[in-house]
Amino acid sequence: MKRLVILGGGESGVGTAILGKKQGYEVFLSDFGKIKNNYKEVLLLNQIKFEDGGHTEEKVLNADIVMKSPGIPDKADIVKKLHKKGIPVISEIEFASKYAKGKTIGITGSNGKTTTTMLTHWLLKSGGLNVGLGGNIGKSFAWQVAEDNYEYYVLELSSFQLDGIIKYAPHIAIITNISPDHLDRYDYKYEKYIDAKFRITMNQTKDDYLIYDADDEAIQNWLKNNKTKAQLIPFSITQKLKKGAYLKDNKMEININEEEFIIETGDISLEGKHNLKNAMAAASVAKLMQIRKATIRESLANFQGVEHRLEKVLKIGNVQYINDSKATNVNATFYALDSMTTQTVWIVGGVDKGNDYSELMPLVREKVKAIVCLGVDNKKIIDAFGNVVDVMVEVDNMTDAVRTSQKLAEKGEAVLLSPACASFDLFENYEDRGKQFKNAVHNL
Structure with a gap:
């Protein structure tokens, strides 16, 4: 019986475990972090062996084949050790x-x-x-x-x-x-x-x-x-x-x-x-x-479009609130700003993945009246746009971001959450960030 080891106990990991078991593999799933309870229940129900909170090397390095979840980088120690041993590491796909x-x-x-x-x-x-x-x-x-x-x-x-x-x-x-x-x-x-x-x-x-x-x-x-x-x-x-x-x-x-x-x-x-x-x-x-x-x-x-992608949330006091939390890079935010037809209060920031903000300059000059920085480290954004917009505010939670934006936006304008960054500094993921934005808007 071939041994399939799965790294990561999220959606792709648990799905692969179920398919692997069905195809007759001996399956073991290992997650460096915590596995969510709903996924644990599925693994228990399907009698699939697993561990979380760290990798036990002897249980991982004896695999015939390893499926690595996409979030785990090749630079991770356990992955390097697998490569060194010549064990194939593949994706769920x-x-x-x-x-x-x-x-x-x-x-x-x-x-x-x-x-x-x-x-x-x-x-x-x-x-x-x-x-x-x-x-x-x-x-x-x-x-x-x-x-x-x-x-x-x-x-x-x-x-x-x-x-x-x-x-x-x-x-x-x-x-x-x-x-x-x-x-x-x-x-x-x-x-x-x-x-x-x-x-x-x-x-x-x-x-x-x-x-x-x-x-x-x-x-x-x-x-x-x-x-x-x-x-x-x-x-x-x-x-x-x-x-x-x-x-x-x-x-x-x-x-x-x-x-x-x-x-x-x-x-x-x-x-x-x-x-x-x-x-x-x-x-x-x-x-x-x-x-x-x-x-x-x-x-x-x-066709209705995708949640968290230029999603119109509400109009309050004739100000349109738009959720573009899915914009996790500069190019996505470029599209968002490009599609704005009114003056905009822009909520931006998060985990920077090596961003170059210069391509946004003309759009920010033309359309953005104020910037609300929502991240743990906003230095790069402040350096890029500090001289371009009149108002720049730093906040560290979504409620403050939305309340501050409401104060800055006037009738006929828009508030746009389009972070151009990953969300992991303050949120679980971009969906969590988008949902918190929508809740904060509904609570205004």
Whole structure:
């Protein structure tokens, strides 16, 4: 019996444990931190051995194969020891894909991947396909492979999940865009991060597809200098394309397999240029999967969007409060500020991942009247924008951030939570940060 050891007792770890047991492995799960009670109950119920609060080396280093949760860096001691012993360390996606009967649509990128993943799933489901949703969101891929029998899986894939693949190949891959993010995990080398994203296409064949943003410099450069066997389907909002998706006279046109699909941009429920690109990518998948045009049109018109991503919370005293907690990097915040049509009080800050704030300068000058810093260490933000805005306030909790913003915002203006940073200094994760923001707004 092969021994499968799992590092990390969160969603992907527990899902992999369930699938591993079903596939006849001897399973052991080890978490350096505390495992949440709901996951402990699942492990106990399924009679899976586990430990938390530290790794017992002799129980980990005797594995035949190890699944490492995406949050654990390669620099962790236990991972280094596994590599030294030559024990394969893979991601949940790699492990689960071996047992998945259905085809996968894999979606990666620095920004827009959650929206694109949810929208793609929505289009395929509306089109009557038997389709699951997983990866970085929702129920883990491995858990679904163990318990559900989907014909297709739409997976949101982070660069960390792609780092741990060996043979995994999605039938359709999407790269929404690439901008510097998580550079702390890639020795602060942008090229390493770009290469990690492109691992999504490394095992694809000529029968597979790669959908990508043709306006993105990092993507274009990689494709010029590297080869993929997949059929290329670009999308663009700046140029007309022979094949793929593009903009023409306020219409989105998609040309795939000699067949054309056209929709007025005003009929798409998601707002903003970046969302137009997300819609192009998702609709390209729907076209490849031969979903009816009327269904695609209808589904693009009634899609509701993603929680914590430019989510309009409430209007109080004619001030619009917007929750963009999911913006954990500068590029995501760029989109948020770009989409603001009024003067804005901007709540920003958290754990900086090597951010360069200079690209936000023109937008901050034009649209931001005051900045509320919400983080343990705000020095970089203060240095960047101290001379650009008139008012700058530091707070260390969400209630104060929202109350301060209310005092600063006037009628017809907006309060935007778009942190451009990770949330781990003051919150559990970006969802917790977003929920606290919404609660604080409702309590005003």
